Amino acid sequence: MKYLPPFEIVKGFMRLTTVRGEPRVNASYDDIQRMIRVLLAGIEVNEAWYLRTYEDVAQGIRDGLIVSAKQHFVDHGYFEGRRPFPMTVDERWYLATNADVAEQVRHGTFDSGQGHFDSSGYKEGRLPSAL
Secondary structure, three states: OOOOOOHHHHHOOOEEEEEOOEEEEEOOHHHHHHHHHHHHOOOOOOHHHHHHHOHHHHHHHHOOOOOOHHHHHHHHHHHHOOOOOOOOOOHHHHHHHOHHHHHHHHOOOOOOHHHHHHHHHOOOOOOOOOO
């Protein structure tokens, strides 16, 4: 990540109210997407990897329909569950933390925790390693 917008900018996408003394946030779906795009603008996208991994995006760039991998990720890719760069799985941690995946690896459904993460783990919200 190269840039993280200040909270005051992010907060501008929401309407803040108070209910029974508790702060509450209200935002439209479009406002939430705009807020996320502002946050995503600071993410570094590995352009070469992204285009190798997502051939449809590479084709879109060749056809002049998409400006860049970065722009695709910010506008669409994140919301489609695509990753901006390769994420390396800590195999020992991932399998110990995700017993269901360890079982699938033992039965040959996936060749590794990395294989699971790349095909579905990321989209399921699983972490590749301890943070």
